[in-house]
Amino acid sequence: MNDMRIVERKVDANEVKISARTCQVYYGDTHAIKDVDVDIQDKTVTAFIGPSGCGKSTFLRCLNRMNDTIDICRVEGDIHLDGEDIYDPKVDPVQLRAKVGMVFQKPNPFPKSIYDNIAYGPRIHGLAKTKADLDEIVEKSLRRGAIWDEVKDRLHAPGTGLSGGQQQRLCIARAIATEPEVLLMDEPCSALDPIATAQVEELIDELRARYSVVIVTHSMQQAARVSQKTAFFHLGNLVEFGETGQIFTNPQDPRTESYITGRIG
Amino acid sequence: MPVLWIVLIVLTLGGVGFVIGRMRAMASADGDPRHLHSLPNYYGTHVFLAVTVPSMLLLVMWLLVQPLVINSQVSSLIPQEAVSEGSSLGLMMADVRRVADGLDTAVAAGAMTSEEASQIRTEFTDIRERLGAVGVALGSDVRPEVLKAAQRYRELSGRYGLIMAVVIIGIALAGMAFAWSRSHAEFRARNVVESAIKSLLILASSIAILTTVGIVLSLIFNTIEFFKLYPAANFFFEPTWLPSFGGGTDSDGNPLSKLGILPLLWGTLYISVIALLVAVPIGLFAAIYLSEYAGPATRAFAKPMIEVLAGIPTIVYGLFALLTVGPLLVDVFGAGGLLNVSWMQGGTAVMTAGLVMGIMLIPFVSSLSDDIINAVPQAMRDGSLGLGATKSETIKQVVLPAALPGIVGAILLAASRAIGETMIVVLGAGAAARLSMNPFDAMTTVTAKIVSQLTGDADFASPEALVAFALGMTLFLVTLGLNIFALYIVRKYREQYE
Structure with missing residues (x-):
């Protein structure tokens, strides 16, 4: 079986959604991210790959300022979303996070009903005027999350009662419900079995039509399957960034080649 | 030898x-x-x-x-x-x-x-x-x-x-x-020693259980003794508490003492409710601040400071009620006070005891709730923050609901403490048993009356002394009911939240 097959990919748009320039991240005295420059395009799946501890998750969390919740973390450099500096003091991180949604490594549904899990974001952002609006948003999000058919008869059952794969799709649907422009996914399949992983990957490919998706993954096969652009991180440096096909077939940097052929990592 | x-x-x-x-x-x-x-x-x-x-x-x-x-x-x-x-x-x-x-x-x-x-x-x-x-x-x-x-x-x-x-x-x-x-x-020496240790552990737990059983039995027998001398219907439904010192019966054979539990139960519940109204909001808000907003340095300083409150003997709280809070309340609500109303006659009142008892209960609520809020997984907070919720929205809608069963448990534990508290009541609320709605009236509680009925020189076989056991039994059943209810709440919601 050749999982590393590269399908010819069509990049739908070439607008840059997020651009980072000379981005540095420090945890206390540790320099975790060094001089990262990257452009993330709209309506594209961008994969971040690299060995454990290389900083790919840290960098992902910079993109919606989730690192602000960690006291000892410090971010320097410029990160622009649609040309606007997201670390500008004028920017409210709460509003930023509504535009840049996030899905976490471990499914983390709230201890609420499935319906309330999805309705959480729309409610706090006031996206629905009436109950009917909210119902519609919930149904639409669950459909886009490819989980509607499984849960439509038990919307008021607790979200924590679903299986791991269903929980993760619920979390993706929850992130979609706030109508974000960018969706960040931090190893969304690492806690899932292969079947659930396939469902989530299929979902990510569908999401590409509307959102810019950034996915951190440990699995190179997954990066090859779902992404159009791939960034390879190593020891806090962005080693190589380019078309997924080019990274996997014709890497320019010897470190990238070593990693994808399994010599480091 | x-x-x-x-x-x-x-x-x-x-x-x-x-x-x-x-x-x-x-x-x-x-x-x-x-x-x-x-x-x-x-x-x-x-x-x-x-x-x-x-x-x-x-x-x-x-x-x-x-x-x-x-x-x-x-x-x-x-x-x-x-x-x-x-x-x-x-x-x-x-x-x-x-x-x-x-x-x-x-x-x-x-x-x-x-x-x-x-x-x-x-x-x-x-x-x-x-x-x-x-x-x-x-x-x-x-x-x-x-x-x-x-x-x-x-x-x-x-x-x-x-x-x-x-x-x-x-x-x-x-x-x-x-x-x-x-x-x-x-x-096989190890197996023998291990089983000896197991017996020791069983012995320790059976001592605890047997003591409880013994206490309950002694309460039950004395309560039965009391109900032989005094009609149960009067005890539970008579709205007056008026023990006669000599005991004895009138010409119809009815006891002279009126030993109705209602005024005492009312006083107990009234004071406990006021205490909880003070302790629950303050304790809960303190817990939320400490666990969600305070930095590590503040937390390391403030948490032990709050827990010091739990270490103060209740008699000291009683003195505080008698000497400080009572006179202060009289200055405000008493005749010729700041508000120029005369709701309060003396320093001892339900309000005095309730306020001070509430202060005593703050550390119970805050310390337990703080631990419970900290136990809510960080993934929950991240999930909410990642959707663009503010910190207070996250706390209100995700953290507190997830911590709710534990918080309810903490509150009910505090309620049990409030119902069983004696010293603050004796010094802060007075000794008059009465059924009144005015929180500035002196009232008394079940526990305070148990003390006064047993410390007099009444004959130990008289209903005036034995009533203490019936009161104790009632109190025990009330707190037992509260604890069972707390366990039920915690169990019911725990399944849902994990």
């Missing part, structure tokens, strides 16, 4: 047993501990346990039974007619024991030889004076029967003491010999 010496000897034998048991096991394995079934120390411990446990159990039983046996043998020496008017055999026996102890002291002090102590006669010696000289005060002159009984008492207890020492040390030695003979390489 004094008991302390016996204990020390047995423990010494146990220590020796440990060493020789370990040595024998090692010898049987040719000095290589890998050939033993268990680690060498298990063999030693096995011998130690075999020496100490049976002999100590026997010692305890012997010490419980010996006085009973001696008493029955000695009391036959006191003729029925010698028991004077207004006295009883029990009182005479107490005299006998006191004289016997006095003789022991005299011998120990060197004022008498032991020969003398067992031979002297009241006819020739003034015992009272001679014992008085060594500091043993006797209430009256010693009568010949009593002295004779006391001498017999000494003789018997000396003899039994000796027998006891011999038997117990014999048992210890036998245990040592038996366990020592079993200490060889194949013997």
Whole structure:
């Protein structure tokens, strides 16, 4: 079986959604991210790959300022979303996070009903005027999350009662419900079995039509399957960034080649 | 031989047993501990346990039974007619024991030889004076029967003491010999020691359970006794609490005292509700600040400071209520006070006790809630923040609902404390039992009345004293119900949230 097959990919748009320039991240005295420059395009799946501890998750969390919740973390450099500096003091991180949604490594549904899990974001952002609006948003999000058919008869059952794969799709649907422009996914399949992983990957490919998706993954096969652009991180440096096909077939940097052929990592 | 010496000897034998048991096991394995079934120390411990446990159990039983046996043998020496008017055999026996102890002291002090102590006669010696000289005060002159009984008492207890020492040390030695003979390489010493430890744990938990059962039984029997003397319907439904000091009944045979629990229960609930109204919001908000907003330095300082409140004795809170809070409230709500209303007559009131009790309960609510809020997984907060929720939205809609069962548990625990609290009520709320809606009236609670009913000099068999047990039983059932309810809430929601 050749999982590393590269399908010819069509990049739908070439607008840059997020651009980072000379981005540095420090945890206390540790320099975790060094001089990262990257452009993330709209309506594209961008994969971040690299060995454990290389900083790919840290960098992902910079993109919606989730690192602000960690006291000892410090971010320097410029990160622009649609040309606007997201670390500008004028920017409210709460509003930023509504535009840049996030899905976490471990499914983390709230201890609420499935319906309330999805309705959480729309409610706090006031996206629905009436109950009917909210119902519609919930149904639409669950459909886009490819989980509607499984849960439509038990919307008021607790979200924590679903299986791991269903929980993760619920979390993706929850992130979609706030109508974000960018969706960040931090190893969304690492806690899932292969079947659930396939469902989530299929979902990510569908999401590409509307959102810019950034996915951190440990699995190179997954990066090859779902992404159009791939960034390879190593020891806090962005080693190589380019078309997924080019990274996997014709890497320019010897470190990238070593990693994808399994010599480091 | 004094008991302390016996204990020390047995423990010494146990220590020796440990060493020789370990040595024998090692010898049987040719000095290589890998050939033993268990680690060498298990063999030693096995011998130690075999020496100490049976002999100590026997010692305890012997010490419980010996006085009973001696008493029955000695009391036959006191003729029925010698028991004077207004006295009883029990009182005479107490005299006998006191004289016997006095003789022991005299011998120990060197004022008498032991020969003398067992031979002297009241006819020739003034015992009272001679014992008085060594500091043993006797209430009256010693009568010949009593002295004779006391001498017999000494003789018997000396003899039994000796027998006891011999038997117990014999048992210890036998245990040592038996366990020592079993200490060889194949013997499963570890399993034996482990099961001995298990028995110890079972013993500890059964002591706790049996004590509870004992307390409940004593409450139940005295409560039944009370309801034989006083109609239950009156106790539960009469709206007046007015014990008459003399007790007794009127011409129709109804008791003169009115012992209705309603005013007391009302006072208890009223004060507890006020206390919880103070403690729950303050405690919960403090917990939210400490766990979600405070930095590590603030937290490290503030949390212990709040917990200091829990360490203040309740009598000190009572003084605070009586001397500070009460007068302060009178200045505001009393006649001629700041508000120019005269709702409050004196410093002792439901409000005074409730406020102070609320302060006392703050650490219970805050400390437990803080732990529970911290136990909510960070993934929940990240999930909410990642959707663009603010910190307070996250706390309100995700963290608190997830922590709710634990918080309810903390509140109900605080409620149990409030219902059972006594000292603050005695000093802060007064002693008047009344059914009133005014929170500035003096009222009293079940616990405070239990104290006052039992500390008077009422006859212990009268309904006025026995009512304390019925009150205690009611209180126990109320707090038990609250605790069961708390467990139910916690269980019900826990399934949903994990």
